Amino acid sequence: MMPLSASSMNRVSYMCPVTISNDVVQGQTDIQDSLTVDSGGNLYIINAPVYVGGPNQPDHGHRTAHLVIRNGGAMTLLGNLPDHMTVFLGDKANGSLEINGGRLLMGQGRIQGAREHEGRIAMTDGWLFASEVDLPAEGSELVIRHGLMRIRKLSGNASTRIYGGVLHVKEEARASRIHLIDDGVLLLGSVTSQPSADVMAGAGINFRGDGGALVIRIPHPENALTRTREAEHVFDELLRRGKLFHDSEPMTSFQGFHMREFTGHDGLAYAALRPSAQLNAEQNQVTRLLHTFMYGGSEKDMPI
Numbered sequence: 291m292m293p294l295s296a297s298s299m300n301r302v303s304y305m306c307p308v309t310i311s312n313d314v315v316q317g318q319t320d321i322q323d324s325l326t327v328d329s330g331g332n333l334y335i336i337n338a339p340v341y342v343g344g345p346n347q348p349d350h351g352h353r354t355a356h357l358v359i360r361n362g363g364a365m366t367l368l369g370n371l372p373d374h375m376t377v378f379l380g381d382k383a384n385g386s387l388e389i390n391g392g393r394l395l396m397g398q399g400r401i402q403g404a405r406e407h408e409g410r411i412a413m414t415d416g417w418l419f420a421s422e423v424d425l426p427a428e429g430s431e432l433v434i435r436h437g438l439m440r441i442r443k444l445s446g447n448a449s450t451r452i453y454g455g456v457l458h459v460k461e462e463a464r465a466s467r468i469h470l471i472d473d474g475v476l477l478l479g480s481v482t483s484q485p486s487a488d489v490m491a492g493a494g495i496n497f498r499g500d501g502g503a504l505v506i507r508i509p510h511p512e513n514a515l516t517r518t519r520e521a522e523h524v525f526d527e528l529l530r531r532g533k534l535f536h537d538s539e540p541m542t543s544f545q546g547f548h549m550r551e552f553t554g555h556d557g558l559a560y561a562a563l564r565p566s567a568q569l570n571a572e573q574n575q576v577t578r579l580l581h582t583f584m585y586g587g588s589e590k591d592m593p594i
Contacts, residue, residue, distance in 0.1 A: 302315050302317060302318070302319050302320070303319075303320040303322060304319075304320065304321050304322060304323065304324075304325045305322045305323060306323050307323050307324045307326070308323075308324070308325050308326070309325075309326040309327075309328050309331075310325070310326070310327060310328075310331055310333060311328070311330065311331040311332075312331060312332050312333075313332075313333050313334070314333075314334045314336070315333070315334070315335050315336070315338065316336045316337075316338065317338050318338050318339055318340075318341070319335060319338065319339070319340045319341065320341045320344055321340070321341065321342045321343070321344075321355050321356070321357055322343070322355055322383075323355060323356070324355065324356035324357075324358065325356070325357050325358070326356075326358040326359075326360065326363075327358070327359045327360070327363035327364065327365050327392060328360060328361055328363050329360075329361040329362050329363060330361075330362055330363065331363040331364070332363070332364050332365075332366070333363075333364070333365045333366070334365075334366050334368055335365070335366070335367045335368065335375075336368050336369050337368070337369030337370070337371045337374050337375065338369075338374055338375075339374055339375070339376045339377070339378060340357070340367075340376070340377045340378065341378045341381065342355045342356070342357045342377065342378065342379050342380070342385035342386065342387065343355030343379070343380050343381060343382060343383030343384055343385040343407065344378050344380075344381045344382070344385075353383060353384060354383060354384040354385070354386055355383050355384070355385055355386065356386045356388065357377070357385075357386070357387050357388070358388045358389075358390070358392075359387075359388070359389050359390075359392030359393065359394055359416070360388070360389070360390040360391050360392045361390070361391050361392065362391060362392065363392040363393075364392060364393040364394075364395065365392070365393070365394050365395070366395045366396075367395070367396045367397060367399040368397070372397075372398035372399060372400075372421065375396060375397065375398060375399030375400075376399055376400050376401070376402050377394075377396070377399070377400075377401045377402070378402050378403075378404070379401060379402070379403045379404070379409030379410070379411075379425070380403055380404040380406070380407035380408060380409045380427065381404050381406075381407065382407070383407060384407045384408045384409070384410070385403070385404075385407065385408075385409050385410070386409075386410045386411075386412070387401070387409075387410070387411045387412070388412050388413075388414075389411075389412070389413045389414065389415075389416040389417075389418055389437065390413075390414040390415060390416065391414070391415045391416050392416045393416055393417045393418075394416075394417070394418045394419070394420070395417070395419050396418075396419060396420040396421065397419070397420075397421070398421045399420055399421060400420055400421050400422035400423065400424070401420055401422070401423045401424070401425075402422075402424050403424060403425035403426055403427055403430055403446060403448075404426070404427060405426050405427055406427065407427060408427050408428075408429045408430045408431075409425040409427060409430045409431075409448070410430060410431045410432075410433075411423070411425070411431070411432045411433070411448075412431070412433045412435075413433070413434045413435060413436070413437045413439060413455065414435050414436060414437070415435070415436045415437045415455075416437045416438075417437060417438050417439075417440075418437070418438075418439040418440070418441075419439075419440050419441075420440075420441050420442075421441065421442045421443070422441060422442060422443040422444075422445070423441050423443070423444050423445070423446075424443075424444075424445045424446045425446035425447065425448035426445075426446045426447055427446075427447065428447050430446060430447060430448035430449070431448055431449050431450075431451075432444075432448045432449070432450040432451070433450075433451050433453070434451070434452045434453065434454070434455045434456075434457055434474065435453045435454050435455065436453075436454045436455040437455045437456075438455060438456050438458065439455070439456070439457050439458065440458040440460070441457075441458070441459055441460070442459075442460045442461050442462070443459070443460075443461055443462040443463075443464075444457075444459050444462065444463045444464070444465045444492075445462070445464045445465050445492075446465055446466070447465075447466050448465065448466060449466060449467075449469075450465060450466065450467070450468040450469065451469045451471060451474075452468065452469065452470055452471065452474030452475065452476060452502070453471045453472045453473065453474050454472060454473040454474055455473075455474070455475070456475045456476075456477055457474075457475070457476050457477070458477040458478075459476070459477070459478055459490070460479065460480035461480065461489070462489045462490070463478065463489070463490050463492050464489065464492050465492040465493065466492065466493045467492070467493040467494045467495070467496055467535070468492070468494070468495050468496065469496045469498055469502075470495065470496065470497050470498065470501060470502025470503065470504065471498045471499070471501050471502060472501040472502070473501065473502075474501065474502050474503075475502070475503045475504075475505060476495060476502075476503075476504050476505065477505045477506070477507070478490045478504070478505070478506050478507070479506050479507035479508075480507060490528075492533075494532070494533045494534065494535050495528070495533060495534055495535065496535040496536070496537075496538055497534075497535070497536045497537070497547075497564070497565060498537060499537065499565075500565045500567040500568060501565070501568075502564060502565070503562050503563070503564040503568075504525075504562070504563045504564070505560055505561070505562045505563075506521065506524050506525075506560065506561050507558055507559070507560055508520045508521050508524075508551060508558075508559040508560060508561055518551060520561075521549065521551050521561030522549070524561075525544070525549060525561075525563055529541060529542075529543075529544070536565075544563075546565060546566055546567075547563055547564065547565055547566055548563070548564060548565070548566045548568075548569055549561060549562070549563045550562055
């Protein structure tokens with residue numbers, strides 16, 4: 291009978307489908323079939339990479355390797371060596387990361403796809419905190435249906451679709467077009483990084499139908515007039531550089547869109563751009579999502 295996993299002093303390999311509850315790995319982790327961190331489970335990786343369909347995948351191996359974090363399970367990359375704290379998606383096989391009610395906490399670690407094999411990240415609910423996500427292979431996907439993904443940089447050729455939840459990119463979004471659908475929210479910028487059309491829009495941002503919201507953190511929020519001008523400048527630059535689309539058609543003006551600045555739970559200034567039709571909807575899920583993200587569902591009124 292084939293063992294579920296094989297370990298050495300510096301490597302752990304999962305060669306068949308494995309579900310774990312609690313484990314600590316201090317060496318390289320190879321996932322050749324599927325590894326699931328399930329309800330209440332915790333997997334800690336210390337100063338070592340994780341390969342999902344990586345270089346140790348046998349030539350007769352599976353077409354796609356899966357890392358699944360679900361039902362309250364958590365995977366945490368720990369350590370003081372950021373270059374070692376990497377989840378590699380794909381090498382000899384396609385790599386898939388699925389988060390469904392789980393948490394992937396990577397600190398300064400990154401998610402790196404391969405050029406030859408597709409990488410796929412799918413979030414149904416939960417958290418993903420990482421420094422960078424790079425999925426360079428054509429056919430790669432980043433799909434968020436609910437939850438929060440917070441990263442410093444996004445790059446590559448992945449098709450990015452946000453149906454719900456929030457994708458927060460702090461510094462750079464040099465990726466393929468990002469599609470905002472239904473209740474999806476893209477948040478750009480951070481306390482120390484000013485949103486810029488040069489580095490923040492990649493191949494563009496596409497509002498599909500009446501869905502989606504583009505939110506920016508506004509620098510220099512000294513007064514209301516400054517906030518408005520700063521927000522308008524960022525959105526105007528995105529429009530002028532051809533980075534904004536509506537139903538895949540280039541936007542030439544903001545007709546049919548609404549912009550409003552507001553103060554978040556952290557006391558910082560934000561501005562949201564979204565289709566005006568959302569303001570007339572009886573059940574405005576985008577407003578509700580932004581309210582929950584900014585204020586944790588409190589009774590505070592959100593003028594947006």
